[in-house]
Amino acid sequence: MLNISIYGEHILSTQAVQRLLQEETNFNLRLITPQSRSGHLAQLYNKQDVLIYCAIGYSNTLFKEIKRLHQRTPAVKKIIIMPMAHKQFLLKMLNAGVEAIVSYKASPEELIQAIHFAIHGQQYLSVDLSKMIINTQYPSNFNSLSKRELEITYMLANGMNIKTVSSELAISPKTVNTYRYRIFNKLAIERNVDLFRMVNEEAAYMLA
Numbered sequence: 001m002l003n004i005s006i007y008g009e010h011i012l013s014t015q016a017v018q019r020l021l022q023e024e025t026n027f028n029l030r031l032i033t034p035q036s037r038s039g040h041l042a043q044l045y046n047k048q049d050v051l052i053y054c055a056i057g058y059s060n061t062l063f064k065e066i067k068r069l070h071q072r073t074p075a076v077k078k079i080i081i082m083p084m085a086h087k088q089f090l091l092k093m094l095n096a097g098v099e100a101i102v103s104y105k106a107s108p109e110e111l112i113q114a115i116h117f118a119i120h121g122q123q124y125l126s127v128d129l130s131k132m133i134i135n136t137q138y139p140s141n142f143n144s145l146s147k148r149e150l151e152i153t154y155m156l157a158n159g160m161n162i163k164t165v166s167s168e169l170a171i172s173p174k175t176v177n178t179y180r181y182r183i184f185n186k187l188a189i190e191r192n193v194d195l196f197r198m199v200n201e202e203a204a205y206m207l208a
Contacts, residue, residue, distance in 0.1 A: 002119065003047065007032035008054030008081075009062075013104075017054060017081065020108045027115075048076055050115055055082040057158035058089050060168045063096060070097030077118035081111070084199075086154050088147060090129060100124035141198060144186045152179045156192055157199040
């Protein structure tokens with residue numbers, strides 16, 4: 001019997017994952033609420049075999065939290081479910097101790113497969129995310145962006161405002177605006193909605 005805890009930034013996502021896995025008879029599922037998490041994180045998670053984290057999107061806060069959690073509970077296998085993210089962030093998370101990353105577009109069977117991979121000490125990426133890492137030789141609109149510009153691009157496309165990006169990256173809002181201007185200039189766009197469209201088109205192209 002595997003003890004699996006599910007928690008995250010969006011309670012509806014955690015509940016949906018719990019429903020997807022509840023028919024697996026060898027999974028002992030526990031939904032962790034913000035109230036139950038407070039105070040004794042390490043003690044709580046060390047009793048688990050697998051921790052599934054449902055993320056809203058890419059952020060440095062997410063990375064820092066997972067890294068800190070891995071330091072406290074190295075034996076617990078960590079799986080992240082998240083939307084699309086750029087290659088550098090996915091690799092960064094895997095290097096931080098995450099066993100598996102699965103996108104919200106993945107099937108329930110893929111999530112179960114990710115759990116089994118993680119338990120056996122193997123890293124796993126869902127098929128769509130794997131393609132984003134492997135498919136590097138393509139005519140991308142984003143090839144002209146620096147790593148920092150690409151990072152900010154995905155943050156903005158995930159709905160973060162200037163103030164939030166500034167806080168996440170520990171840089172001033174003025175610096176974020178400067179990066180935003182450079183990004184828009186390189187991509188020949190004028191609005192955040194255009195950036196969101198381009199990121200989604202990019203993902204669709206890479207997964208084709």
